[in-house]
Amino acid sequence: MARIGVFICWCGENIARTVDCAKVRDAVAKLPGVAHAEDYKYMCSDPGQDKIRKAIKEKNLTGVVVAACSPRMHEPTFRKACEQSGLNPFLCEMTNLREHCSWVHEDREKATAKAIDLIRMMVEKVKRDKPLQVIKVPVTDRALVIGGGIAGIQAALDIANGGKEVILVEKEPSIGGHMAQLSETFPTLDCSQCILTPRMVDVAQHPKIKLMTYSEVEAVDGFVGNFEVTIRKKATSVDWKLCNACCTCMEKCPQKNIPSEFDEGLATRHAIYIPFPQAVPNKAVIDRTVCTKFKTGKCGVCQKVCPAEAINYEMQDELVKEKVGAIVVATGYDVMPCGDIGEYGYGKYKDVIDGLQFERIASASGPTSGEILRPSDHTTPKSVVFIQCVGSRDCAKGIPYCSKICCMYIAKHAMLYKHKVHDGQAYIFYMDVRAAGKGYDEFIRRAVEEDGALYLRGRVSRLYESEGKLIVKGVDTLSNRQVEIDADMVVLATAMQARPHMDKLAQILGISYDQFNFMSEAHPKLRPVETSRAGVFLAGACQAPKDIPDAVAQAGAAASKVLGLFSADELEREPIVATVNENTCVACLYCVNACAYGAIKEKEIRDRKGNLIKTVAEVNPGLCQGCGACVATCRSNSIDLAGYTDEEICAQIAAI
Amino acid sequence: MSTQTEAKEAATNKGTFEPKIIAFVCNWCTYAGADLAGTSRMKYLPNVRIIKLPCTGRIDTHFIIKAFEEGADGVLVSGCHPGDCHYTSGNYHARRRFAMFRELMDFLGLEMDRLQFSWVSAAEGAKWTQVVDDVIKKVQKLGPNKKFAGLKHD
Numbered sequence: 073m074a075r076i077g078v079f080i081c082w083c084g085e086n087i088a089r090t091v092d093c094a095k096v097r098d099a100v101a102k103l104p105g106v107a108h109a110e111d112y113k114y115m116c117s118d119p120g121q122d123k124i125r126k127a128i129k130e131k132n133l134t135g136v137v138v139a140a141c142s143p144r145m146h147e148p149t150f151r152k153a154c155e156q157s158g159l160n161p162f163l164c165e166m167t168n169l170r171e172h173c174s175w176v177h178e179d180r181e182k183a184t185a186k187a188i189d190l191i192r193m194m195v196e197k198v199k200r201d202k203p204l205q206v207i208k209v210p211v212t213d214r215a216l217v218i219g220g221g222i223a224g225i226q227a228a229l230d231i232a233n234g235g236k237e238v239i240l241v242e243k244e245p246s247i248g249g250h251m252a253q254l255s256e257t258f259p260t261l262d263c264s265q266c267i268l269t270p271r272m273v274d275v276a277q278h279p280k281i282k283l284m285t286y287s288e289v290e291a292v293d294g295f296v297g298n299f300e301v302t303i304r305k306k307a308t309s310v311d312w313k314l315c316n317a318c319c320t321c322m323e324k325c326p327q328k329n330i331p332s333e334f335d336e337g338l339a340t341r342h343a344i345y346i347p348f349p350q351a352v353p354n355k356a357v358i359d360r361t362v363c364t365k366f367k368t369g370k371c372g373v374c375q376k377v378c379p380a381e382a383i384n385y386e387m388q389d390e391l392v393k394e395k396v397g398a399i400v401v402a403t404g405y406d407v408m409p410c411g412d413i414g415e416y417g418y419g420k421y422k423d424v425i426d427g428l429q430f431e432r433i434a435s436a437s438g439p440t441s442g443e444i445l446r447p448s449d450h451t452t453p454k455s456v457v458f459i460q461c462v463g464s465r466d467c468a469k470g471i472p473y474c475s476k477i478c479c480m481y482i483a484k485h486a487m488l489y490k491h492k493v494h495d496g497q498a499y500i501f502y503m504d505v506r507a508a509g510k511g512y513d514e515f516i517r518r519a520v521e522e523d524g525a526l527y528l529r530g531r532v533s534r535l536y537e538s539e540g541k542l543i544v545k546g547v548d549t550l551s552n553r554q555v556e557i558d559a560d561m562v563v564l565a566t567a568m569q570a571r572p573h574m575d576k577l578a579q580i581l582g583i584s585y586d587q588f589n590f591m592s593e594a595h596p597k598l599r600p601v602e603t604s605r606a607g608v609f610l611a612g613a614c615q616a617p618k619d620i621p622d623a624v625a626q627a628g629a630a631a632s633k634v635l636g637l638f639s640a641d642e643l644e645r646e647p648i649v650a651t652v653n654e655n656t657c658v659a660c661l662y663c664v665n666a667c668a669y670g671a672i673k674e675k676e677i678r679d680r681k682g683n684l685i686k687t688v689a690e691v692n693p694g695l696c697q698g699c700g701a702c703v704a705t706c707r708s709n710s711i712d713l714a715g716y717t718d719e720e721i722c723a724q725i726a727a728i
Numbered sequence: 729m730s731t732q733t734e735a736k737e738a739a740t741n742k743g744t745f746e747p748k749i750i751a752f753v754c755n756w757c758t759y760a761g762a763d764l765a766g767t768s769r770m771k772y773l774p775n776v777r778i779i780k781l782p783c784t785g786r787i788d789t790h791f792i793i794k795a796f797e798e799g800a801d802g803v804l805v806s807g808c809h810p811g812d813c814h815y816t817s818g819n820y821h822a823r824r825r826f827a828m829f830r831e832l833m834d835f836l837g838l839e840m841d842r843l844q845f846s847w848v849s850a851a852e853g854a855k856w857t858q859v860v861d862d863v864i865k866k867v868q869k870l871g872p873n874k875k876f877a878g879l880k881h882d
Binding site: 144175176178185193575584586592648699716722725 | 750765767770771772780782787791811816818849857
């Protein structure tokens with residue numbers, strides 16, 4: 073005979089405001105099989121949990137229903153409390169009264185009736201729940217980090233310094249990411265490359281880090297602690313064991329007008345190239361999409377001139393399989409393509425550039441060696457207009473979010489410009505200045521007070537070229553005046569966006585992503601680096617716009633989660649797995665096709681003499697992920713899913 | 729009872745009929761989407777009862793028949809968008825199964841507005857409220873499910 077305890081949480085007033093908890097308690101106390109019902113202000117608090125522990129012992133409960141918040145929030149809390157009192161944790165279930173009832177309804181009477189219904193359904197399920205034992209699986213203590221920007225570099229170094237092996241995969245020929253392109257960094261104006269390149273070298277030299285650049289993740293199989301990752305090593309056409317970065321090939325390559333990705337199109341590179349002088353690894357790559365040899369079959373100059381004989385046109389992409397226990401996603405961001413914003417004349421006027429292009433112009437390693445020069449005629453601009461929130465916070469552009477870093481980097485640009493062009497004037501059109509961060513507001517003040525940046529609160533309405541000048545018409549809403557500026561150069565602070573095809577990567581990884589293709593964290597406040605898939609963590613701007621300190625902090629957090637995961641030899645997994653009833657299974661094996669994990673195999677049952685009695689399907693609980701696709705496919709009703717059995721679900725349905 | 733008379737009855741009951749809708753949702757996308765609607769304090773009609781499953785691929789069509797048998801006035805099935813399934817392909821199984829099952833239910837005379845399939849991701853709290861309100865309003869127009877309720881033999 074079932075003896076179920078029901079515990080109704082007020083959640084302060086989050087639930088109690090809309091749901092009459094006392095009425096719910098009295099109603100569910102009368103349900104058949106309910107031996108105990110009580111309500112309390114905060115069930116998740118220690119005294120609340122104590123009530124559950126006490127009731128289990130005193131009333132000898134066989135199951136527990138906690139009607140509170142989402143099980144995504146506190147199911148582990150309450151299951152642990154039950155376990156402490158000797159009740160199998162899988163005999164404890166939650167009814168979601170907060171997210172699915174009190175927060176979304178206003179009518180108290182109807183919400184209360186719904187709460188009673190929801191609890192009744194769950195009571196019927198718990199009555200039929202079976203005690204389950206957690207499954208223990210071994211852990212491969214080796215991590216994969218996807219993306220070699222500052223977040224990926226930091227995560228890889230932190231994990232490797234913790235003594236665990238790391239594979240760092242980067243799709244470009246070199247690690248470094250966007251940070252390698254920056255000139256100086258806010259709010260201290262450190263030179264970006266000076267602080268980044270030593271870390272890049274650390275990665276290359278670390279005995280625990282296996283660096284795989286010019287590579288992409290193609291597939292991820294398995295589960296937490298036991299992933300098998302397929303990585304495509306793209307053909308570089310250069311044997312990196314032989315290449316010594318002498319650059320002779322580049323000097324002779326006839327294809328020399330390819331816009332450089334690293335210099336954001338402000339300079340050119342060759343078809344065979346090293347992305348930038350401090351690249352790690354410092355090895356050449358042939359861009360096959362533009363190389364004459366690959367397009368026409370004629371050329372082959374680089375092969376002839378290479379003193380190390382490293383050029384290999386026959387090289388093929390290679391698929392490498394690696395076993396890892398955890399994955400850190402650190403794929404970073406892109407800036408919004410300026411072509412999407414026609415109104416500011418980007419692409420039409422050469423001297424309208426985006427923020428990353430300004431970084432390259434200001435950078436000592438950039439196309440102008442750090443001298444601020446206009447792209448059109450290489451003269452020094454005497455007045456520069458910076459436009460903030462280009463794309464960002466603009467629902468018409470489909471980007472309602474704030475890109476977070478632009479206020480700061482535009483102030484930095486204005487300062488760098490003034491430091492190099494002393495008689496120049498920077499104008500900044502802004503909506504709001506958002507400078508929340510250590511030393512950030514002081515930095516903005518410095519730009520205004522010491523470097524004379526002129527902030528104009530308003531939008532730019534029109535931008536056109538006239539007699540070599542860019543005429544910027546806008547409004548200053550604080551003085552309520554129209555403004556017209558004859559600018560020599562215009563810098564657009566375009567929105568930060570997710571990298572293209574991030575939805576595809578999220579699908580490969582089996583993690584959630586939002587409508588902007590940023591990766592979703594498991595909980596916005598309490599689990600900011602975890603994802604919906606156990607063992608997959610996030611770092612940096614792949615999750616949301618972030619600056620360098622935030623990206624580095626999150627990378628460290630992700631690394632500590634990975635190291636925590638690796639600290640045990642075995643992992644505990646929820647025993648939500650499918651089982652086959654061998655008596656009724658007819659070995660049609662439809663389930664084998666339904667299983668996405670290859671967890672089901674044919675099994676022969678033989679007698680002692682070795683004669684075949686029958687063939688059945690068999691589930692490998694180590695591989696089974698508990699989706700239940702096989703259960704719904706089974707024609708003879710011979711497979712069931714622990715925790716979500718047909719009986720349990722039908723009982724819930726019948727209780728409406 | 730014919731659909732017409734039922735519809736008439738529904739019209740008379742207009743405003744008072746509170747249907748019960750069972751929603752079979754997957755744990756990873758739609759359940760989380762419904763959670764998001766909650767944390768964002770979006771409002772929707774209270775007639776829906778969620779049953780959480782690991783994946784829409786777990787939904788045996790007999791759950792839906794059972795729901796109508798037990799007196800549910802409408803059934804909503806919702807999971808991850810195509811391509812986003814936490815279990816790679818469970819929602820594709822569900823979609824195929826559902827396409828066939830819908831035709832069968834249509835043949836059996838179920839009003840198709842009582843049975844809805846949708847994709848709601850973990851980021852789509854607002855869509856969840858729309859889908860739920862939409863189904864409830866459609867079912868309210870149809871009136872109570874009398875055709876299938878009570879078919880169950882004891």
